[in-house]
Amino acid sequence: MQLAERALQHFTHKTTDQAGSTMEIPLSAYRDEAQYGREIDRVFKRLPLAVALSLELPEAGSYRAMTLLGVPLLLVRGDDLKVRAMLNVCRHRGAKLCEDGAGNKRIIACPYHAWTYNHEGGLVGRYGGDTFGEIANDKYGLTRLHCEERAGIVWASLTPGDVFDADTWLGDFGEELETLDLNNWHLFEQRDLPGPGWKVTMDGYLEAYHHQLVHRETVGKYTVGNLLVLDTYGPHQRLTFGRKSLGELAQQPQQDWQPMEHIRLIHSGFPNLSISGILGDHCLVSQVFPGQTPTTTITRQTILVAKKPQTDAEIQASEVFSALTLKAVQIEDYGIGFSIQSCLDSRANEHFIFGRNEPAVQNYHRWIERFMKLNNNVWENTDGTAQ
Ligand code: FES
Numbered sequence: 162m163q164l165a166e167r168a169l170q171h172f173t174h175k176t177t178d179q180a181g182s183t184m185e186i187p188l189s190a191y192r193d194e195a196q197y198g199r200e201i202d203r204v205f206k207r208l209p210l211a212v213a214l215s216l217e218l219p220e221a222g223s224y225r226a227m228t229l230l231g232v233p234l235l236l237v238r239g240d241d242l243k244v245r246a247m248l249n250v251c252r253h254r255g256a257k258l259c260e261d262g263a264g265n266k267r268i269i270a271c272p273y274h275a276w277t278y279n280h281e282g283g284l285v286g287r288y289g290g291d292t293f294g295e296i297a298n299d300k301y302g303l304t305r306l307h308c309e310e311r312a313g314i315v316w317a318s319l320t321p322g323d324v325f326d327a328d329t330w331l332g333d334f335g336e337e338l339e340t341l342d343l344n345n346w347h348l349f350e351q352r353d354l355p356g357p358g359w360k361v362t363m364d365g366y367l368e369a370y371h372h373q374l375v376h377r378e379t380v381g382k383y384t385v386g387n388l389l390v391l392d393t394y395g396p397h398q399r400l401t402f403g404r405k406s407l408g409e410l411a412q413q414p415q416q417d418w419q420p421m422e423h424i425r426l427i428h429s430g431f432p433n434l435s436i437s438g439i440l441g442d443h444c445l446v447s448q449v450f451p452g453q454t455p456t457t458t459i460t461r462q463t464i465l466v467a468k469k470p471q472t473d474a475e476i477q478a479s480e481v482f483s484a485l486t487l488k489a490v491q492i493e494d495y496g497i498g499f500s501i502q503s504c505l506d507s508r509a510n511e512h513f514i515f516g517r518n519e520p521a522v523q524n525y526h527r528w529i530e531r532f533m534k535l536n537n538n539v540w541e542n543t544d545g546t547a548q
């Protein structure tokens with residue numbers, strides 16, 4: 162209700178939440194390879210990352226293998242139903258254990274010499290063990306990465322030995338994520354999209370200033386352009402956009418309001434998660450993973466449906482939503498992103514300038530700078546505005 166009220170205020174007055182000032186970011190932040198390497202190590206490899214949704218690992222033995230930022234990651238739900246993160250690398254002579262993908266395994270067997278590991282990563286079998294020689298199996302379990310499940314999301318650190326506390330990391334944003342009830346959705350589709358560089362990509366997820374122009378055929382049809390209600394939770398942010406029908410609320414008594422019919426929420430988890438409920442029963446989860454260079458990323462797009470579509474009409478509605486998000490992101494957002502990158506070396510700009518109406522993008526860049534100076538991942542709650 163409060164969000165709808167704040168959004169309606171802006172709609173009526175043609176205003177938006179604003180940062181205190183405009184902000185300049187030098188182009189080197191988008192192109193410099195050395196800076197990129199340092200930022201990836203600090204921001205992506207040392208902070209808790211949203212690596213999967215809990216519902217991707219539905220039961221004991223479910224696994225999900227993926228290579229993130231060059232790190233071979235294996236997630237497995239154990240027999241105690243806890244998800245563990247491990248390096249997907251055999252402790253004998255380092256073969257990769259599971260092909261990237263998902264499924265269920267009774268046991269994890271190495272394709273090279275058939276050492277076997279249980280769901281908890283313990284070494285349980287060595288082929289020809291008598292001939293191999295004595296070793297303590299418990300010293301050769303898979304290398305663990307710290308991992309916690311919160312709010313239907315699997316968070317992990319990609320650096321062995323690093324630990325974090327998910328509640329501290331998320332703060333009040335954790336409760337916000339809980340309201341999405343992610344465990345109870347149905348996974349309709351998942352795909353990996355190549356995109357432009359990390360910052361160009363994420364900048365686009367954090368403002369509605371571009372919606373009317375870039376997305377006029379897709380999400381722009383449903384969204385009020387240049388209207389943002391912003392709440393921050395340290396580095397994490399909740400963006401509220403207005404739907405085209407927002408103005409109708411001005412004619413209705415407040416007790417009749419159905420606020421979610423008129424606004425749209427984006428939950429943005431630092432540094433690479435965006436959860437967007439666009440059309441009622443459908444939700445788009447995006448995880449942006451930087452590639453080998455400052456100008457490449459892979460975005461994992463997961464389409465969730467409130468309940469498993471059964472009828473042809475329901476399946477078609479989900480397919481329409483999926484196609485809409487694909488077009489909006491791959492063709493429209495990433496089309497602009499690639500075009501920005503094709504001009505990065507043109508020397509037209511020494512910096513990019515972010516408007517007062519782009520406060521979430523400003524916050525995002527400020528938190529990158531802050532984490533580059535911080536040695537831990539404990540953030541202080543700030544007053545919620547860009548500063
Ligand atoms: S490398 Fe895995 S069993 Fe030898």
Ligand SMILES: [Fe+2]
Pocket residue numbers: 365366371372375376489494
């Ligand atoms: Fe966009």
